[in-house]
Amino acid sequence: MTLERTGAQVHTRPLDSSGTYSERVAQQGREADRQIDIIADRERPSSFTLRIDGTDQSHVDLADPTRLEFDYMQRIADVIDGHGVTGEPLRVVHIGGAAMTIPRYVAATRPRSAQTVLEPDERVTALVRAELPLPRNSGIKVRAVDGRSGMATLRPDFADIVVLDAFDGAQIPADLCTAEFFDVASGVVAERGLLLLNLADRAPFPYVRRVLRGVLGSFAQVMMSAEPATLKGRRFGNILVVASQSPIAWEALARRAASSPFPYRVLPYRDVLDRFAGGTPFTDADSEQSPAPPGGATFFS
Numbered sequence: 001m002t003l004e005r006t007g008a009q010v011h012t013r014p015l016d017s018s019g020t021y022s023e024r025v026a027q028q029g030r031e032a033d034r035q036i037d038i039i040a041d042r043e044r045p046s047s048f049t050l051r052i053d054g055t056d057q058s059h060v061d062l063a064d065p066t067r068l069e070f071d072y073m074q075r076i077a078d079v080i081d082g083h084g085v086t087g088e089p090l091r092v093v094h095i096g097g098a099a100m101t102i103p104r105y106v107a108a109t110r111p112r113s114a115q116t117v118l119e120p121d122e123r124v125t126a127l128v129r130a131e132l133p134l135p136r137n138s139g140i141k142v143r144a145v146d147g148r149s150g151m152a153t154l155r156p157d158f159a160d161i162v163v164l165d166a167f168d169g170a171q172i173p174a175d176l177c178t179a180e181f182f183d184v185a186s187g188v189v190a191e192r193g194l195l196l197l198n199l200a201d202r203a204p205f206p207y208v209r210r211v212l213r214g215v216l217g218s219f220a221q222v223m224m225s226a227e228p229a230t231l232k233g234r235r236f237g238n239i240l241v242v243a244s245q246s247p248i249a250w251e252a253l254a255r256r257a258a259s260s261p262f263p264y265r266v267l268p269y270r271d272v273l274d275r276f277a278g279g280t281p282f283t284d285a286d287s288e289q290s291p292a293p294p295g296g297a298t299f300f301s
Helices: 071-081 101-109 122-131 146-152 179-186 206-216 250-258 270-275 295-298
Strands: 001-007 008-012 020-024 034-040 048-054 055-061 091-095 114-118 140-143 157-164 189-201 221-226 237-244 265-267
Touching: 034 122, 048 122, 055 101, 071 101, 071 189, 071 237, 071 250, 091 101, 091 146, 101 114, 101 140, 114 146, 146 237, 157 179, 179 189, 179 206, 189 206, 206 221, 206 237, 206 270, 221 250, 221 270, 250 265, 265 270
Parallel strands: 091 114, 091 157, 114 140, 157 189
Antiparallel strands: 001 008, 008 020, 020 034, 034 048, 048 055, 189 237, 221 237, 221 265
16 A cells, blocks of 8 residues: 655555564655554554654554553553543644544543644654544544744634644654743643643753743743652653642542552642742743663663
């Protein structure tokens, strides 16, 4: 099968003997070729991992969208579960789509939710739709646009929750963590809504500190969560930042964290200020990608 999307050809082949569905994306223009793999879980036939250029971007279980393999995804889901009335629909914007693990989770746990996914790579979206199809009537709409441009087109108070989980390879794009971007995001998120940021860094967290300073310029409240080993500086890892104009119910989330299959720590507003909010914010004139993980792209694989 050959798919043609915006000047690119995607050459596909079926699952091979190793349980991998691969595509080599030959892009026209300045970008290099990209390797896109969908890897089957040998122990669970309904589960697959989307890997792009050696970095695991998403894991999905088509039979059970609430089964989350990546620990940071569980932390995102815990925050979403605790927002508003359990089971009631939400308006959610996802910056970064890949295999759309969290949109599938929301569709399963909060039916009739209106979800918008901002995913600029049409090749990835086409492959995911073909090989890892979304449920019927999922309420998930994918727009082929980058996060910064897509957010700028959304009306005020458009979303109850905005989830930023966007990576270029193994790094977060520089334009998604600036003070100017958070100013735009603060208008899109409803007054009692939430902005969730999946960041990556290691102690002494210079990148996270600058991102947080930018967030605090546009949002009144913040909370953080991460694995204890990451917070103690023992390893590079994912850090989830939650921001809102209203108080965040961190106590309930901390209780949930204690019983999570992936234990993590929750830091409320005051602890975040005391430990992480130093530094100057990134701006459009002075920004950078998140730090590259040790060992390169395969660190998250």
